[in-house]
Amino acid sequence: MMDPVVFFFLLGLVARIARSDLRLPEALYEALAVYLLLAIGLKGGVQLAQQPLAAVLPHALAAIALGAAIPLLLFPLLRAKLSRADAASIAAHYGSVSVVTFAVATSFLARQSIDSESHMPLLVALMEAPGIVVGILLARSGDRERIAWGNLAHEVLFGKSVLLLLGGLVIGALAGPEGIQPIAPLFTDLFKGALAIFLLEMGLVAGGRIGDLKRAGPFLLAFGIGAPLALATLGALVGHLVGLSTGGTALLATLAASASYIAAPTAMRIAVPEANPALSIGVALGITFPFNIFVGIPLYLQIARWIGGS
Amino acid sequence: MDIHPRRMLVIIGESALEKMLVRDARAFGAHGYTITEVRGGGERGDREGRWEADRSIEMKVICEADVAARLAEHVLASYAPNYAVTLYTAEVGIFRPQKF
Numbered sequence: 001m002m003d004p005v006v007f008f009f010l011l012g013l014v015a016r017i018a019r020s021d022l023r024l025p026e027a028l029y030e031a032l033a034v035y036l037l038l039a040i041g042l043k044g045g046v047q048l049a050q051q052p053l054a055a056v057l058p059h060a061l062a063a064i065a066l067g068a069a070i071p072l073l074l075f076p077l078l079r080a081k082l083s084r085a086d087a088a089s090i091a092a093h094y095g096s097v098s099v100v101t102f103a104v105a106t107s108f109l110a111r112q113s114i115d116s117e118s119h120m121p122l123l124v125a126l127m128e129a130p131g132i133v134v135g136i137l138l139a140r141s142g143d144r145e146r147i148a149w150g151n152l153a154h155e156v157l158f159g160k161s162v163l164l165l166l167g168g169l170v171i172g173a174l175a176g177p178e179g180i181q182p183i184a185p186l187f188t189d190l191f192k193g194a195l196a197i198f199l200l201e202m203g204l205v206a207g208g209r210i211g212d213l214k215r216a217g218p219f220l221l222a223f224g225i226g227a228p229l230a231l232a233t234l235g236a237l238v239g240h241l242v243g244l245s246t247g248g249t250a251l252l253a254t255l256a257a258s259a260s261y262i263a264a265p266t267a268m269r270i271a272v273p274e275a276n277p278a279l280s281i282g283v284a285l286g287i288t289f290p291f292n293i294f295v296g297i298p299l300y301l302q303i304a305r306w307i308g309g310s
Numbered sequence: 311m312d313i314h315p316r317r318m319l320v321i322i323g324e325s326a327l328e329k330m331l332v333r334d335a336r337a338f339g340a341h342g343y344t345i346t347e348v349r350g351g352g353e354r355g356d357r358e359g360r361w362e363a364d365r366s367i368e369m370k371v372i373c374e375a376d377v378a379a380r381l382a383e384h385v386l387a388s389y390a391p392n393y394a395v396t397l398y399t400a401e402v403g404i405f406r407p408q409k410f
Contacts, residue, residue, distance in 0.1 A: 026359060061397060262362050
């Protein structure tokens, strides 16, 4: 049985395609995004405090390296069909990560009672930026135009995704399991319900990108499914090599397979304005996101099991 | 009460431009600005304002005619080639000339 939260995504998609008047207030979308990021950070932070740094460090470094390597692998492939700017922008979206895909994956693992490392949310925060930076370098290599790194660093590091994930981790680590008790009813117990409403909105948004997909053509359609499969396998191999548990390996595979649609579009719009956002967002949100939550996540757990030999 | 003529420049564009537009308006000599979130559509599709990458803003700047002209020229040259941008101007009457 599929995790019921993903059906909310389908409901949103159907509503959009049927031209329903359903429209969630933008303030609710914004509030839920803040809530989900904080909740994921807090949950990881509480347990992170009890971990020795030496256990976390190799995983953290592997995650950063994986995030930076993904755009380098995808760029030559995309460049065969697309302009330099578009290829670099799409590569950056896949190098960065989707927090909601991660949330769906943790919810999927929890339903199966599969444990994962408590510092996985830290890896999410660490994987947001490297792919974006590499993508910008790919777009700008060969031209003399100056890149405003100061503005970009501010945009990415103090953007809400990284700020709230890291902020939640720190607050959780400082508060500890007992300190977090008074706010746990909001941040832990209500998490899945909030995720369901957020996915409803994501369905409405993704349904609106279907027009972009028609313009994107068969190459990007195939890329939107092929890339996450290949990247998940790479992520699972890396996870296995650095000694993550089966659950942790499945989550790292999911992170590698996911494409950002919050941090990356904003950063790329400013840094590489000549890239067409309809292509990158269309493929990331219109194809890869639904593919990952319906087909990918269960498959990535299988891949993690095969690679781990269990 | 005297009414003084000024030029109002309205810039409708992607939210990603907001910080740059505010900086430009100040740099070209505008004393103030007003920004609201909007949604709409054009030849290249609809912008519904549902999420981060889909938001649009409308910026109103009331200023001297030459400031409006220079700011509009800069916006058209710098952003119009790659971003969704709409500009128009209108004559407006204001009551406190020192403010604009």
